[in-house]
Amino acid sequence: MATPDRQATTMALAYALSAAERGLAVIPLSRTKLPALRSPHRDAPSPTPCHGECGRFGHGVYDASTDPHRIRALFAAAPRATGYGIACGLPPHHLIGVDLDTKSGTDASAALRELALRHLFTIPETVVVLTPSGGRHLWLTGPPDVAVPNSAGRLAPGIDIRGAGGYLVGPGSRTEHGVYSTAPGTGHLTPAPCPPALLRLLLPPPRTRPAPASSTLHRGQGLVQFVLAAHEGQRNTRLFWAACRAYENGIGPELTPALVEAALRTGLTEREARSTITSAARMTGQRPP
Missing domain, CATH: 3.30.2250 (Prim-pol fold)
Incomplete structure (x- = not known):
């Protein structure tokens, strides 16, 4: 009799093949929802960017395929996969x-x-x-x-x-x-x-030139107020959202002190606030503060 994990892998493969028939490119996923195959370059001292050009599996979404033969090969290489991702x-x-x-x-x-x-x-x-x-x-x-x-x-x-x-x-x-x-x-x-x-x-949004420092707080006042209005359980979410908007509008670095101050007033620690703002900067492709 197949083990529960093996049964889950078999079912995941069946669902993945069905999705591929609808034109959806798929990859195997682990129980953590992450790609089930590890990067073949993980042990390289200085890995170079590779999106599968090396011909091996383990490049996440770049492995995705609608070819049933390739999908079966991907799942065969990931025997502990219990799900599939759709690119x-x-x-x-x-x-x-x-x-x-x-x-x-x-x-x-x-x-x-x-x-x-x-x-x-x-x-x-x-x-x-x-x-x-x-x-x-x-x-x-x-x-x-x-x-x-x-x-x-x-x-x-x-x-x-x-x-x-x-x-x-x-x-x-x-x-x-x-x-x-x-x-x-x-x-x-x-x-x-x-x-x-x-x-x-x-x-x-289109890239804008950085605003003069004198107008930054005025432009970002709505974002600061948004953070200040957070209830318990919303504080990190609201701070992250406000920081993303600030960086997208070119005022992230200048507005960071005001956002941190607002987050402290809602009950976050300075470490938590700065970590959240750093995550927002990275998400928007900017240099973290």
Whole structure:
């Protein structure tokens, strides 16, 4: 009789092959939702960037494929895989994942509805995947000539985006916290096109010149107030979101002292606040403070 892990791997492979038949490129995942294959360059003293050009497995989302022979080979090399990831941004679907979280007291679904009302778009009927923690993944498709970046909390607290270079945990995957499943009534759907107004929100804003120091606090006052209004359980989430917006608008370094001060007043320690702001700087591709 097969062991529980082996059964989970067999089921994950079956689900992955089914997804590949729909044109979705897949990779094996571990119970931690991370790629199940380790990098072949992990022991190199000075590893050079490699996206699979070496021909070996272990390059994360760059291993993703719709070829059933390659998928079987990937899972054979990852016998402890219990799930599969679906690569975003690849043809033919150019998948965009909208991850609506339920952690830290946020209501990401309500935040998305508010964005839809404010920016005059309708959330389309599309594939919805339910997460073990009670969250939801909405599957949308994007234009072939547009690369939507990955982001965490950029649209609103609790809303993460999986775009080019990212992946979504596929339905049927078994993780440490439970099983991902397709929401009733959506399994037969194909991913719906992303509304143009929402797509504009997903793309990064154009780079702006740094603002004069005298106007930085004025421009960032709303972000500081957003942090100050945080309740317990929201403090890190709100600080991360505000810091991301500050760095995207070119005022991150100048606004950091005010954000740290606001975070201290909500109950975070200085170490926690600076660590969160550093994570935001890295997420937005900026130099950490």
